[in-house]
Amino acid sequence: MKIERFDENPLITPADVKPLHDGYEVIGAFNGGVAKYKDEVLLLLRVAERPISEDPNVIKAPVFDPKTQSMEVLAFQRDDEEYDFEDPRMIRKKNKLDSFIYLTSLSYIRIARSKDGHHFTVDDQAFLYPFNDYQTFGIEDARCTQIGDTYYINFSSVSPVGVCDSLVSTKDFQSYCDLGNIFAPENKDVLIFPEKINNQYYALHRPSLKSIGNYDIWIASSPDLVSWGNHHHLLGVRENSWESGRIGGGLVPIKTDEGWLVLYHGATPEHRYCMGAALLDLNDPTKVIARSKQPIMEPEANYEKNGFFGDVVFGCGGIAVRDQLTMYYGVADTSMAGCTFSITDIMKQVKEES
Numbered sequence: 297m298k299i300e301r302f303d304e305n306p307l308i309t310p311a312d313v314k315p316l317h318d319g320y321e322v323i324g325a326f327n328g329g330v331a332k333y334k335d336e337v338l339l340l341l342r343v344a345e346r347p348i349s350e351d352p353n354v355i356k357a358p359v360f361d362p363k364t365q366s367m368e369v370l371a372f373q374r375d376d377e378e379y380d381f382e383d384p385r386m387i388r389k390k391n392k393l394d395s396f397i398y399l400t401s402l403s404y405i406r407i408a409r410s411k412d413g414h415h416f417t418v419d420d421q422a423f424l425y426p427f428n429d430y431q432t433f434g435i436e437d438a439r440c441t442q443i444g445d446t447y448y449i450n451f452s453s454v455s456p457v458g459v460c461d462s463l464v465s466t467k468d469f470q471s472y473c474d475l476g477n478i479f480a481p482e483n484k485d486v487l488i489f490p491e492k493i494n495n496q497y498y499a500l501h502r503p504s505l506k507s508i509g510n511y512d513i514w515i516a517s518s519p520d521l522v523s524w525g526n527h528h529h530l531l532g533v534r535e536n537s538w539e540s541g542r543i544g545g546g547l548v549p550i551k552t553d554e555g556w557l558v559l560y561h562g563a564t565p566e567h568r569y570c571m572g573a574a575l576l577d578l579n580d581p582t583k584v585i586a587r588s589k590q591p592i593m594e595p596e597a598n599y600e601k602n603g604f605f606g607d608v609v610f611g612c613g614g615i616a617v618r619d620q621l622t623m624y625y626g627v628a629d630t631s632m633a634g635c636t637f638s639i640t641d642i643m644k645q646v647k648e649e650s
């Protein structure tokens with residue numbers, strides 16, 4: 297697969313973003329949703345801030361209280377026998393390693409704007425900051441779907457009651473209308489299709505199952521973008537492969553003559569994240585026409601392999617113009633990068649390998 301990574305990569309790094317809070321540092325500006333708005337490309341960045349810890353043996357966890365609009369910071373000793381600190385993203389209990397109890401940073405959504413798609417300026421303020429009790433641990437990984445002149449932005453809301461997927465709409469990227477939680481916990485990686493199909497809206501989603509089943513991609517439909525039903529299992533993880541641990545929707549589906557092209561992420565149980573592609577039927581996206589066996593992109597560049605959480609390429613949006621797809625993607629849970637693909641090349645790989 298021919299991929300042209302931008303010469304300017306990484307396009308946005310934590311050093312380009314000023315923390316909103318005194319005593320905090322920005323450790324990530326990544327996994328940004330993408331919108332074309334007027335004559336600009338907007339990236340809806342996930343900015344992760346954490347309280348600065350002067351002592352390497354002290355690990356801090358920020359928790360936001362939307363009622364008082366204040367942050368509480370909890371502190372843990374690294375040698376505390378009760379907790380596990382191995383994954384830098386989270387704090388877990390040693391006797392319950394399959395889930396976390398706190399995150400080590402708080403994420404929210406901040407907009408970066410660009411006229412040429414390569415050079416971005418990051419807004420001074422947040423666009424979406426935790427605003428309810430489902431978001432006390434943060435807001436993460438936005439995707440943006442334009443339908444008419446309205447932009448629908450969905451994202452993960454993280455709190456002690458789980459990770460759910462929430463939706464807001466905007467027409468100007470200044471103010472927004474809250475449309476509530478659209479998928480209950482645990483659910484992530486929701487991609488809303490950019491138009492109705494047979495009079496229904498469609499979305500891909502990724503329930504995270506605990507008792508049986510895998511981290512697979514499902515599809516649902518809705519009459520109004522808020523109530524979702526008609527759930528079908530769509531794509532499963534593949535054993536002994538680059539996508540054996542989990543898969544989840546990446547870029548908002550792209551309409552082509554041959555079907556809906558979906559770029560998704562797949563990871564190993566060791567959390568190496570690549571991008572894969574699948575083609576869904578234009579008139580019935582619950583039907584998979586083809587799916588690539590090999591990833592279409594793997595972490596190769598230094599900025600993709602090394603960072604806060606290395607070996608991650610994580611696309612949340614793109615812009616397709618004729619045959620060229622520009623993908624903006626998070627690298628190593630740290631920064632943003634950009635690259636281009638030929639849609640014909642992706643289609644060729646998807647169809648050849650199915």
Ligand code: MAN
Pocket residue numbers: 385386399436452454459
């Ligand atoms: C995973 C990772 C983290 C994220 C949490 C909560 O562990 O994607 O980056 O903060 O889930 O969503």
